[in-house]
Amino acid sequence: MRLSPALVIGAALSLTAVGLAALSFFWTPYDVTRLTVAARLQPPSAQHWFGTDHFGRDIFSMVMVGARASIAVALVAVGVGAGLGVPLGLAAAARRGGWLDELVMRLNDLIFAFPSLLLAIMITATLGPGAFNAVIAIGIFNIPVFARVTRGAALSLWTRDFVLAARVAGKGAARISVEHVLPNVANLLIVQATIQFSLGILAEAGLSYVGLGVQPPMPSWGRMLNEAQTMIYVAPWFAIFPGLAIVLTVLGLNLLGDGLRDLSDPKVRRAR
Amino acid sequence: MKLFTRTAAALAMMIGAAQAAPTHLTVGMQLEPPNLDPTAGAAAAIDEVTYANIFEGLTRIGPDGSVRPALARSWEVSEDGLTYVFHLVEGARFHDGAAFDASDVKFSFERAMAEGSTNAQKGLFEPIEKIEVLDPATVRITLKRPTGQFLFNMGWGDAVIVDPASAEGNATHPIGTGPFRFRNWVKGDSVTIERNPDYWGTPARLESATFKFIADPTAALAALMAGDVDAFPGYPSPETVPQLQADPRFEVVMGSTEGETILSTNNARPPFDDLRVRRAIAHAIDRQAIIDGAMFGVGTPIGSHFAPHNPAYVDLTGLYPHDPDKARALLAEAGHPNGFKATLKLPPPSYARRGGELVAAQLREVGIDLTIENVEWAQWLEQVFRGKDYDLTIVSHTEPMDIGIYARPDYYFQYDNPAFRKLMQDLNAAVDPARRAAILGAAQAVIAEDAVNGFLFQLGKIGVWNAKVKGLWHDAPTQANDLTAVYWED
Numbered sequence: 001m002r003l004s005p006a007l008v009i010g011a012a013l014s015l016t017a018v019g020l021a022a023l024s025f026f027w028t029p030y031d032v033t034r035l036t037v038a039a040r041l042q043p044p045s046a047q048h049w050f051g052t053d054h055f056g057r058d059i060f061s062m063v064m065v066g067a068r069a070s071i072a073v074a075l076v077a078v079g080v081g082a083g084l085g086v087p088l089g090l091a092a093a094a095r096r097g098g099w100l101d102e103l104v105m106r107l108n109d110l111i112f113a114f115p116s117l118l119l120a121i122m123i124t125a126t127l128g129p130g131a132f133n134a135v136i137a138i139g140i141f142n143i144p145v146f147a148r149v150t151r152g153a154a155l156s157l158w159t160r161d162f163v164l165a166a167r168v169a170g171k172g173a174a175r176i177s178v179e180h181v182l183p184n185v186a187n188l189l190i191v192q193a194t195i196q197f198s199l200g201i202l203a204e205a206g207l208s209y210v211g212l213g214v215q216p217p218m219p220s221w222g223r224m225l226n227e228a229q230t231m232i233y234v235a236p237w238f239a240i241f242p243g244l245a246i247v248l249t250v251l252g253l254n255l256l257g258d259g260l261r262d263l264s265d266p267k268v269r270r271a272r
Numbered sequence: 273m274k275l276f277t278r279t280a281a282a283l284a285m286m287i288g289a290a291q292a293a294p295t296h297l298t299v300g301m302q303l304e305p306p307n308l309d310p311t312a313g314a315a316a317a318i319d320e321v322t323y324a325n326i327f328e329g330l331t332r333i334g335p336d337g338s339v340r341p342a343l344a345r346s347w348e349v350s351e352d353g354l355t356y357v358f359h360l361v362e363g364a365r366f367h368d369g370a371a372f373d374a375s376d377v378k379f380s381f382e383r384a385m386a387e388g389s390t391n392a393q394k395g396l397f398e399p400i401e402k403i404e405v406l407d408p409a410t411v412r413i414t415l416k417r418p419t420g421q422f423l424f425n426m427g428w429g430d431a432v433i434v435d436p437a438s439a440e441g442n443a444t445h446p447i448g449t450g451p452f453r454f455r456n457w458v459k460g461d462s463v464t465i466e467r468n469p470d471y472w473g474t475p476a477r478l479e480s481a482t483f484k485f486i487a488d489p490t491a492a493l494a495a496l497m498a499g500d501v502d503a504f505p506g507y508p509s510p511e512t513v514p515q516l517q518a519d520p521r522f523e524v525v526m527g528s529t530e531g532e533t534i535l536s537t538n539n540a541r542p543p544f545d546d547l548r549v550r551r552a553i554a555h556a557i558d559r560q561a562i563i564d565g566a567m568f569g570v571g572t573p574i575g576s577h578f579a580p581h582n583p584a585y586v587d588l589t590g591l592y593p594h595d596p597d598k599a600r601a602l603l604a605e606a607g608h609p610n611g612f613k614a615t616l617k618l619p620p621p622s623y624a625r626r627g628g629e630l631v632a633a634q635l636r637e638v639g640i641d642l643t644i645e646n647v648e649w650a651q652w653l654e655q656v657f658r659g660k661d662y663d664l665t666i667v668s669h670t671e672p673m674d675i676g677i678y679a680r681p682d683y684y685f686q687y688d689n690p691a692f693r694k695l696m697q698d699l700n701a702a703v704d705p706a707r708r709a710a711i712l713g714a715a716q717a718v719i720a721e722d723a724v725n726g727f728l729f730q731l732g733k734i735g736v737w738n739a740k741v742k743g744l745w746h747d748a749p750t751q752a753n754d755l756t757a758v759y760w761e762d
Binding site for chain 2: 034035216217230233
């Protein structure tokens with residue numbers, strides 16, 4: 001089987017971002033909490049690959065540590081969304097047409113009614129800024145996404161013969177959901193998780209940009225962009241590199257998601 | 273072709289003639305005032321809108337910091353320095369039509385001195401023994417003791433003259449005697465003032481002016497570039513100055529201010545009540561790095577709470593040189609060998625937000641772990657300034673000659689030193705300039721020795737305006753955007 005180029009590029013970009021973030025726990029070229037003002041706003045060079053910011057911090061190191069914050073927030077937020085959304089979706093599908101289904105889906109509509117980033121801003125503005133609250137804010141708008149995808153895919157499975165067979169064999173709805181339905185929607189969920197992951201990174205950058213995400217002294221991509229924008233004519237590298245980091249990570253995750261979907265979709269596979 | 277060029281030239285001339293010099297000025301300000309009554313609020317933004325424009329005092333402070341006549345056209349001071357007779361301008365009216373006379377002076381000052389007064393600078397009036405109305409155009413003020421700064425103090429925004437009938441409403445609809453009157457206030461956006469046609473003195477040259485509140489430094493640059501504001505006298509984004517200097521549309525003026533930017537410290541709260549801890553902080557701070565990193569080099573280091581351009585200034589920046597090892601030793605001596613945790617509350621201006629990150633990094637070097645908490649101005653005034661609920665904060669004290677705040681134990685620093693209070697009493701009694709300078713020098717040394725606050729730098733003033741706008745102040749000897757002499761050049 002041939003892997004699509006989208007999948008390869010996407011996986012490479014995503015792995016690079018995750019790899020740099022993981023590496024930043026053990027090593028960065030410079031300490032990002034140490035400010036050396038004398039070395040401020042230096043253009044990219046052999047010492048500072050991405051240049052330095054207005055406090056003399058190494059932008060490459062900041063991008064590495066910023067990746068950690070973005071990925072951690074987005075990953076946990078996807079976890080929150082999937083952890084709550086998938087069971088809700090499975091339950092709604094198992095009780096399709098019942099009051100539980102109605103309740104879950106209408107609650108989803110309620111969350112969907114708010115633009116996701118505005119909702120996140122509202123939540124962090126209420127709870128106070130910080131990485132933890134950003135996770136909650138982004139996680140909340142992930143819940144209905146997972147719930148819907150799960151319910152939609154699970155609904156058709158409930159009419160399939162193997163599920164009927166399981167019911168005849170006397171298995172309960174919960175057991176059937178876990179043993180027969182979930183494995184068959186897992187592919188779809190992984191693809192969805194990748195997409196939500198990239199949206200989460202964008203959302204985290206947006207929250208940090210308005211000052212509601214990760215707090216100083218920890219760097220984050222969004223706040224770097226915010227700080228860089230008044231210096232864009234003086235020190236363009238300060239804005240360009242965190243911006244590129246966001247673009248490439250989001251692009252990578254989207255390509256990865258597309259690639260995984262193609263891989264799991266028999267129709268596309270056959271066409272190739 | 274020739275005909276075409278000629279027509280074009282004629283057209284251009286016609287258009288040029290039609291475009292007379294504008295008479296409206298839009299002034300950018302970073303902060304919105306919480307109200308518009310300078311006699312009932314400490315926020316600098318109130319004076320930056322109203323001072324000299326809407327409200328006037330007996331005297332006024334000029335662009336160079338000198339004391340000039342205002343509602344008092346002249347005055348006489350007695351030999352002993354205790355009695356001041358002010359001769360008031362005649363025919364002045366408040367914007368609501370009420371006549372101005374000596375009784376308004378008596379009312380305004382007695383209101384500011386009263387028990388329940390909300391005046392933010394009650395201390396200015398404290399030396400006043402009594403105020404007598406001799407006739408409608410003459411007022412005599414008797415002091416308890418000679419007060420060398422009295423005429424200057426009467427020029428503060430907090431000492432403007434208000435009318436008994438309108439005084440209570442000034443917070444939302446200010447009514448003064450100035451050359452401009454209030455038109456409207458769009459909350460969160462702007463305040464507009466217009467020329468007062470019945471002004472007693474030289475009328476303003478501008479027809480009207482709008483103060484537009486733009487908190488975000490990036491937006492400030494964009495607003496200037498787009499021509500949405502004509503002038504930004506307190507331009508908040510020093511990093512973009514080179515770009516503006518290179519642009520012939522703008523004039524960029526670097527001036528000085530009365531803004532001592534300090535790391536305010538809660539002297540009553542442990543561990544900051546320990547002198548060794550405060551000295552450790554003083555040693556941990558690298559002022560030049562803060563000026564370079566937060567202000568892009570615009571600013572002068574200070575070692576005490578005093579403006580370097582003042583003749584009585586004493587350079588105390590060498591008292592606690594940047595020395596992290598010394599700081600760690602002092603902390604250990606004070607019983608914090610592993611440092612401690614504290615919070616740093618930062619108001620919105622970039623000097624505070626950026627300076628705060630630098631201060632936090634510098635204190636982290638010596639083991640003090642600061643949690644940065646960004647607050648809005650309303651929160652800052654409520655929690656820090658009034659509530660005194662803070663460990664450390666960064667703010668610029670922009671009032672002129674305000675070292676006297678250290679003599680107020682209830683001020684938010686909560687610094688209580690009888691020796692310093694004695695110095696301030698002596699200062700108030702002293703009239704001789706040399707003696708005053710000596711006392712001021714000693715006062716600077718006391719608070720520097722006690723490391724009451726982290727003394728960082730004197731805020732520089734960056735004024736950026738359309739090159740055709742003339743008459744704005746270059747320096748900021750008091751908090752004001754005096755538009756009385758501003759005009760557009762043809």
